[in-house]
Amino acid sequence: MNKAYYILAVFLLLLGIGLVILPDREHYDEASPRELLSDLRNPSRFISTDKVAEMIIDQDPTLLLVDVRDMYDFLDYSLPGAHSIPLEEILMYNWVDSLSYDRSKIVLFSNSDILADQAWILLKRENHNNIHIMKGGLNCWFETIIQPSPPAETSADEEIDLYQFRKGASIYFLGGTAAVEQETGSQTVVVKRKNKTKVVEGGC
Amino acid sequence: MTGPLIPMGIIGQGWDLVIALLIGMAFGYVLESAGFSSSRKLAGIFYGYDFTVLRVFFTAAITAMVGLLYFGYMGWIDLSMIYVNPTFLIAAIVGGLVMGLGFIAGGYCPGTSMCGVAIGKIDAMVFTGGMFVGILIFSEAFPLIQGIYESHSLGAVKVNEVLGLSTGTFALLLIIIALLTFFITRIVENKVKKVEY
Structure with a gap:
């Protein structure tokens, strides 16, 4: 038999032995677990509803709001200018371009933090940057922005300022009706007529 | 860059038929040059006078297997995305x-x-x-x-999963089986009467 065949056979055998000896190696094209852990523990991955409201009102061009709830919930109610990318579709290639645009601040939100958090982890594994979660989700959005509760009268100035901002934002998002309702309340003006004093009888 | 190229979106899905055509042409050319357009050569494997088919396809299989596994080890291809x-x-x-x-x-x-x-x-x-x-x-x-x-x-x-073997061990076993097969078929061919075609 040809000598070349023997050389090739030995070469193949060596390659085969190499495959047995080589340790299993995991490849992470995605973020490594260590990086993921440090990102997970970094509180800056959350962004408050106030900050989101401020960015929407300022019409910040870098803001990309992503609603990760399903399409029905999205159609029902969502934040102005939000895009709908349901959690199941978040890894689809259609979204790669918009989600990997580095200069945008991507804010994920759902009803609470849960879905958004899952989407955040998936996108982080895919090495997307600038991904944030709207803290508390839409539930918190309603509590803080749409129907803010007034602070106690003894609160610090910052809290009162924040409340003022939230009320302003509420008017912005609801088109002013909320404020009117709050202002009118159920105060009824009671007109009290003074009893007519009797004509003085007699004279001096 | 990590393969597989089409599932990873590096090459658009519309290209798969074009690539299939190019690979098909190359495959056809190699088959014909190797004499695989002769039915006698192909049927020889059943009668024991020509085992070229077995050797060629077995070689192709183990070469592709070893190549894919090393590519996977180097991180050039994501084996979990290969269609099984x-x-x-x-x-x-x-x-x-x-x-x-x-x-x-x-x-x-x-x-x-x-x-x-x-x-x-x-x-x-x-x-x-x-x-x-x-x-x-x-x-x-x-x-x-x-x-x-x-x-x-x-x-x-996959066979190695059914047998409970690691991928590397199974690959080595398959290489040994392939080499033994090549050796034995050569002996058989030498013993069987030559057929002219």
């Missing part, structure tokens, strides 16, 4: 028997019959005609054989 054909046990056995019978009777397998047609072999043309008749019968009779076709689905299993 699902196994339907009964259908595979029945299909294998039918294919084997067709192979031994006609002297071609589907790919090599096309090679034969390309160089104008009449037996290959008849074989290809028969193949299309077979496809027609299969399609028309599909409701009858659907039960067999879909039974015993094992999913996308």
